[in-house]
Amino acid sequence: xxxxxxxxxIGASGNMGAxxxxxxxxxxxxxxxxxxELNKVQAVxxxxxxxxxxxxxxxxxxxxxxxxxxxxxxxAVPFAAEREVAAKIKEVANQKIVISxxxxxxxxxxxxxxxxxxxxxxxxxxxxxxxxxxKAFNTTFAADFATPVIDGKQADAFIxxxxxxxxxxxxxxxxxxxxxxxxxxxxxxSGTLERMQLLLIQLNMKYDYNWLAGWKILHQ
Ligand SMILES: NC(=O)c1ccc[n+]([C@@H]2O[C@H](COP(=O)([O-])OP(=O)(O)OC[C@H]3O[C@@H](n4cnc5c(N)ncnc54)[C@H](OP(=O)(O)O)[C@@H]3O)[C@@H](O)[C@H]2O)c1
Numbered sequence: 001x002x003x004x005x006x007x008x009x010i011g012a013s014g015n016m017g018a019x020x021x022x023x024x025x026x027x028x029x030x031x032x033x034x035x036x037e038l039n040k041v042q043a044v045x046x047x048x049x050x051x052x053x054x055x056x057x058x059x060x061x062x063x064x065x066x067x068x069x070x071x072x073x074x075x076a077v078p079f080a081a082e083r084e085v086a087a088k089i090k091e092v093a094n095q096k097i098v099i100s101x102x103x104x105x106x107x108x109x110x111x112x113x114x115x116x117x118x119x120x121x122x123x124x125x126x127x128x129x130x131x132x133x134x135k136a137f138n139t140t141f142a143a144d145f146a147t148p149v150i151d152g153k154q155a156d157a158f159i160x161x162x163x164x165x166x167x168x169x170x171x172x173x174x175x176x177x178x179x180x181x182x183x184x185x186x187x188x189x190s191g192t193l194e195r196m197q198l199l200l201i202q203l204n205m206k207y208d209y210n211w212l213a214g215w216k217i218l219h220q
Contacts, residue, residue, distance in 0.1 A: 009034070013041050073099070098134070132163040135159065136158075155215065157215075159183050160184050161187050
């Protein structure tokens, strides 16, 4: 059996952080949940313990300590908070996998704040030059985690990054969460993935599409 990996989820009290944490509780992971307010992540940890009594989960109020202990760090925070988070974890994230889930939306959610030639993930990589930044979970809505099989089809979850081993590790994390992992390319593909989710968000906001929606490549 593989050794248990430790995953720090920064922003585990948020919509995505809590959804990811709950979905990974069924895997062979030690989960360290952290956010600014300890009581909020404690509530998520308690919920996980009651639904998955065998899960290894702890709530921490310090993202540096959680990241120091972690093999994989998930930055489940708004794009605007990534600079602050990166500054805190920079020293302890060296050579570790850091998952960027952010969609860098503007205030009205009808565009991205990043320049056309970059992405939230690439900006995070610049802030954490010695970490292995991987884009994942940005094309899945928080609501999808409870129902990753939509209309009988397992939603795809796209992954991008520059390190083959890290992509494999994150593919396993994505599978554990219940999605079908698709490696879409190197980290520069992140801009495409972030724009894909902007499209889905726009469909919902403008045309009342459906928040329980995801991507699926159909094939034989
Ligand atoms: N919601 C979705 O369906 C969805 C889908 C794909 C990707 N995303 C991406 O996921 C990320 C989180 O979205 P969300 O909807 O989960 O947002 P959210 O519900 O507002 O949660 C944000 C989380 O980040 C924490 N946080 C905020 N600023 C922080 C800081 N400076 N340092 C540490 N923690 C901080 C918050 O903690 P406090 O409450 O204690 O401040 C909270 O736990 C965003 O980048 C978003 O683009 C969201």
